[in-house]
Amino acid sequence: MDFADRGTLADNIDEIGDRREEIAKQISSGLVYLQGMDFVHRKIRTSNILLTRNFDAKIAGFGSDDMDCDERWMAPELRSDSPQYSFYSDIFALGMVMRKMGKGSEDYMRWMVRCLDEEPKKRPLECPIVTTEDVDPAPMIDSTNSGRLQALKSMAHKNGDVANYIGAMYRAGSKVPIDEEEALKWFLIAANLGNARAQNTMGVHYHDRGDCVAAEGWYLKAAKQGYQEAWSNFGDLLFTQDRFVEAAEWYHMAAAVNDAHAQYSLGKMYFDVWLNDTLALEWFNKAAVQGYVHAEYMMGYMYQHGRGTRPDDEKAEEWYLKAIGKGHVSAERSLEKMRHDRRAWVQIRESEWDMTSMEDDEGNLDPTKILLSFKNFSLGPEEYFLHAMEESMKNAKER
Incomplete structure (x- = not known):
C-alpha cells in the first residue's frame, strides 16, 4: 500500500493546481468500488482524502464511528431528523470536495454541478468524463480488501452505472483481459437496468451488425433519457433507411446542443436530399467552426463551386487546408485540382x-x-x- 506522504487533501488544497480533475476522477473511481462493496462512506471530505507523493488520491476515514455532522458536506436529504444516507449522498459530498478544489475545465464544472443536484438520483454515480484508461477503482481505496472485481460484479446486477463500468473495463482491457463478449454481457445488463450510455452502446453494436430493429430499440431508449450521443446515432440510423424527416428531428435535437456530427449531417441532408444549398452551407459552417473535418472539406467544396454562396477560391483553399491538416485525402485532391485549374x-x-x-x-x-x-x-x-x-x-x- 502506498504511503500518503503529503497528508490530506485539506492540507494541500492550495498545491493541487491543475490536478483537481484527476484527483476528482480518482475519488469518484474509489466511490464506484465502495458501491460494489455495498458500502456508503458518509464522511467524504477533504480531510478524509489522502494524497501520495505524486498527488494520487486515496479515500480514508473508515475507522471513525461518528456521523458526518458538518453541514458543509451534507446532502440536502441528510439535513433532517431522519437522514437517508446513500451512495448519492456520498456523491454530493464529492461535489463539495470538487467545489473546495476550485474552478476547473468546462466538463469538470458541469460534473460538479450535477453532483450537487438537490435531487439525489440526478447525481452521477460515476464520473461522466472518466475513462477506464484513466483510472482503476482498486488503487483508490486505502484498504487491503481482496476480490475487488467480484465485489463490483455483485453490485452491478442492481446498479447500471457499475455494470456499464465493468463493460468498459473488459472492452478497454483495463486491469482485465480484453474480452468483447464479456464487455457486451455487462453492457446489456447495464442497458436493461436503464443506463443510457449502455443503451446507446448496445444500439451501436446492433447498428454495426445491420440489425436495424434492435439498434432502433436501444437508441430510442437512450435518446428518450436525454443521452445526446444517441440522438445523433439514431438520426444516422434513420437516415440510412431514407426516413429523412424523422432523422432530421433527432439531428436537430443534437445540433441544438452543438453536436458537430449532427450539424454536418443536416448539411448533407439539405445538400443531397432537399437540394437547398443555402441551408446546407449554414449547417456545414456550424460544424466546421467546431473543427469537424468532413464539414471543413464541404465548406471548401461549397466555396470552390459556388454552392449556396458566391465562388471564392481563397475561402475554399482556407477550408481545404484545415481539412488537409487533419488528414482528409479528398480535400488534398480537391485543392490540388483547384490550383491546377486556376493556373490553366x-x-x-x-x-x-x-x-x-x-x-x-x-x-x-x-x-x-x-x-x-x-x-x-x-x-x-x-x-x-x-x-x-x-x-x-x-x-x-x-x-
Missing part, C-alpha cells in the same frame, strides 16, 4: 485567343474545339483545361 485558366486568359474560333454555329463554346486548341499547351492533361474553361464560364454567368 490564367494561361488561357493570357493567351489572347480569339474565342470566336471556339464557338459553334449558335455562338456557344464548342468543347471539341476547345480541346483541340488546348493541345498546344504543356500545363497538364486536356481535361483540366476543359474543366477550367467550363467552371470559369459558369462562374462568369453567375456573377
Whole structure:
C-alpha cells in the first residue's frame, strides 16, 4: 500500500493546481468500488482524502464511528431528523470536495454541478468524463480488501452505472483481459437496468451488425433519457433507411446542443436530399467552426463551386487546408485540382485567343474545339483545361 506522504487533501488544497480533475476522477473511481462493496462512506471530505507523493488520491476515514455532522458536506436529504444516507449522498459530498478544489475545465464544472443536484438520483454515480484508461477503482481505496472485481460484479446486477463500468473495463482491457463478449454481457445488463450510455452502446453494436430493429430499440431508449450521443446515432440510423424527416428531428435535437456530427449531417441532408444549398452551407459552417473535418472539406467544396454562396477560391483553399491538416485525402485532391485549374485558366486568359474560333454555329463554346486548341499547351492533361474553361464560364454567368 502506498504511503500518503503529503497528508490530506485539506492540507494541500492550495498545491493541487491543475490536478483537481484527476484527483476528482480518482475519488469518484474509489466511490464506484465502495458501491460494489455495498458500502456508503458518509464522511467524504477533504480531510478524509489522502494524497501520495505524486498527488494520487486515496479515500480514508473508515475507522471513525461518528456521523458526518458538518453541514458543509451534507446532502440536502441528510439535513433532517431522519437522514437517508446513500451512495448519492456520498456523491454530493464529492461535489463539495470538487467545489473546495476550485474552478476547473468546462466538463469538470458541469460534473460538479450535477453532483450537487438537490435531487439525489440526478447525481452521477460515476464520473461522466472518466475513462477506464484513466483510472482503476482498486488503487483508490486505502484498504487491503481482496476480490475487488467480484465485489463490483455483485453490485452491478442492481446498479447500471457499475455494470456499464465493468463493460468498459473488459472492452478497454483495463486491469482485465480484453474480452468483447464479456464487455457486451455487462453492457446489456447495464442497458436493461436503464443506463443510457449502455443503451446507446448496445444500439451501436446492433447498428454495426445491420440489425436495424434492435439498434432502433436501444437508441430510442437512450435518446428518450436525454443521452445526446444517441440522438445523433439514431438520426444516422434513420437516415440510412431514407426516413429523412424523422432523422432530421433527432439531428436537430443534437445540433441544438452543438453536436458537430449532427450539424454536418443536416448539411448533407439539405445538400443531397432537399437540394437547398443555402441551408446546407449554414449547417456545414456550424460544424466546421467546431473543427469537424468532413464539414471543413464541404465548406471548401461549397466555396470552390459556388454552392449556396458566391465562388471564392481563397475561402475554399482556407477550408481545404484545415481539412488537409487533419488528414482528409479528398480535400488534398480537391485543392490540388483547384490550383491546377486556376493556373490553366490564367494561361488561357493570357493567351489572347480569339474565342470566336471556339464557338459553334449558335455562338456557344464548342468543347471539341476547345480541346483541340488546348493541345498546344504543356500545363497538364486536356481535361483540366476543359474543366477550367467550363467552371470559369459558369462562374462568369453567375456573377
